[in-house]
Amino acid sequence: MTGYAADLDLAHLLADAADAVSTARFRALDLRVEAKPDLTPVSDADTAVEREIRALLATHRPADGLLGEEYGAQPATRPEGRRWVIDPIDGTKNFVRGVPVWATLIALLEGDRPVLGLVSAPALGRRWWAAEGAGAYAGRDRATGEPIRVSGVGRLADASFCYSSLTGWEDAGRLDAVLDLMRDCWRSRAYGDFYGYMLLAEGALDVMVEPELSLWDVAALVPIVAEAGGTITDLSGAPALASGPVGEHSAVASNGALHADILARLGPPAAR
The missing domain is CATH 3.40.190.80 (D-Maltodextrin-Binding Protein; domain 2)
Structure with missing residues (x-):
C-alpha cells in the first residue's frame, strides 16, 4: 500500500469509535442542542464524538497536531508538521432534525497538504476514504470498500x-x-x-x-x-x-x- 497505510488504519479506527457515539445519539429524545457564538448549532453528540477522537489520537499519535471544530487546536510536538483535522459531525443541522445526511470527517495534513481523508456517514450506511497515491474507495466499511471514480461528463x-x-x-x-x-x-x-x-x-x-x-x-x-x-x-x-x-x-x-x-x-x- 502507501506510506499512509498505518494512518489509514487509524482513521478507520477513529471512525468506528465516532460512529458508535454518534449513532447512539441520533434521534435521541434527550439530545442537547446549544447555539455557538456564531449561532450555528452544536449538539452533545458533536462534543462527545470529538472527545472520543481526541482521546484515541492522544494514545495512538500523541506527537501529531490536532484541529477540531469544537475544541480547537493542539500543536504537534514534532517538527514534521503533521496534524489531524476533525469535524465530529458535518451536517449538525441535519443531525438535530433527524435527517440522516451527516458524517464524521477525518483528515491528516502534512503542512497544508491533505494526504488522507475519511468521511463516515453511518446513518447512510456508507464510508469514503483515500490516501495520497492509493486511490479512493467507498463502502459500508473498509472490508466492503470498492474503488470509486469521477464521471467522464465533458459538457x-x-x-x-x-x-x-x-x-x-x-x-x-x-x-x-x-x-x-x-x-x-x-x-x-x-x-x-x-x-x-x-x-x-x-x-x-x-x-x-x-x-x-x-x-x-x-x-x-x-x-x-x-x-x-x-x-x-x-x-x-x-x-x-x-x-x-x-x-x-x-x-x-x-x-x-x-x-x-x-x-x-x-x-x-x-x-x-
Missing part, C-alpha cells in the same frame, strides 16, 4: 450540478452566476455539506461548489476527490485548502473535465 449541458445554500452565494455576490450556471446544466440539486463531494467522487454527479468553508469542513474531502480522479480548488483556482483563516476557504470540485469552465463562470464578479 455542462450534460452535467449534474450540486451546490450549498443559495444564501451563501448571495452573500458572496455571485448568486446570479450560480443561477445562470444551474440553468445551463442538465440537472441541479442542493445535497449540501460533505455529501455532494462524495457523490462527485463516485461519479453520481459532476460539480459541487461552496462559497465559504472552514478547514475542518473541507480537509477530508480533498484527498477523496483527488484520488477519485477529480479536481478540487478554491474559487480562484488555487488548492482548495491553501493556508487561510478558518472560515475563509471556498471549494469548487468537479470531475476535472468541467473545471476550467466552472471557474470561469464563478470567478470574482470583476473577472467575469
Whole structure:
C-alpha cells in the first residue's frame, strides 16, 4: 500500500469509535442542542464524538497536531508538521432534525497538504476514504470498500450540478452566476455539506461548489476527490485548502473535465 497505510488504519479506527457515539445519539429524545457564538448549532453528540477522537489520537499519535471544530487546536510536538483535522459531525443541522445526511470527517495534513481523508456517514450506511497515491474507495466499511471514480461528463449541458445554500452565494455576490450556471446544466440539486463531494467522487454527479468553508469542513474531502480522479480548488483556482483563516476557504470540485469552465463562470464578479 502507501506510506499512509498505518494512518489509514487509524482513521478507520477513529471512525468506528465516532460512529458508535454518534449513532447512539441520533434521534435521541434527550439530545442537547446549544447555539455557538456564531449561532450555528452544536449538539452533545458533536462534543462527545470529538472527545472520543481526541482521546484515541492522544494514545495512538500523541506527537501529531490536532484541529477540531469544537475544541480547537493542539500543536504537534514534532517538527514534521503533521496534524489531524476533525469535524465530529458535518451536517449538525441535519443531525438535530433527524435527517440522516451527516458524517464524521477525518483528515491528516502534512503542512497544508491533505494526504488522507475519511468521511463516515453511518446513518447512510456508507464510508469514503483515500490516501495520497492509493486511490479512493467507498463502502459500508473498509472490508466492503470498492474503488470509486469521477464521471467522464465533458459538457455542462450534460452535467449534474450540486451546490450549498443559495444564501451563501448571495452573500458572496455571485448568486446570479450560480443561477445562470444551474440553468445551463442538465440537472441541479442542493445535497449540501460533505455529501455532494462524495457523490462527485463516485461519479453520481459532476460539480459541487461552496462559497465559504472552514478547514475542518473541507480537509477530508480533498484527498477523496483527488484520488477519485477529480479536481478540487478554491474559487480562484488555487488548492482548495491553501493556508487561510478558518472560515475563509471556498471549494469548487468537479470531475476535472468541467473545471476550467466552472471557474470561469464563478470567478470574482470583476473577472467575469
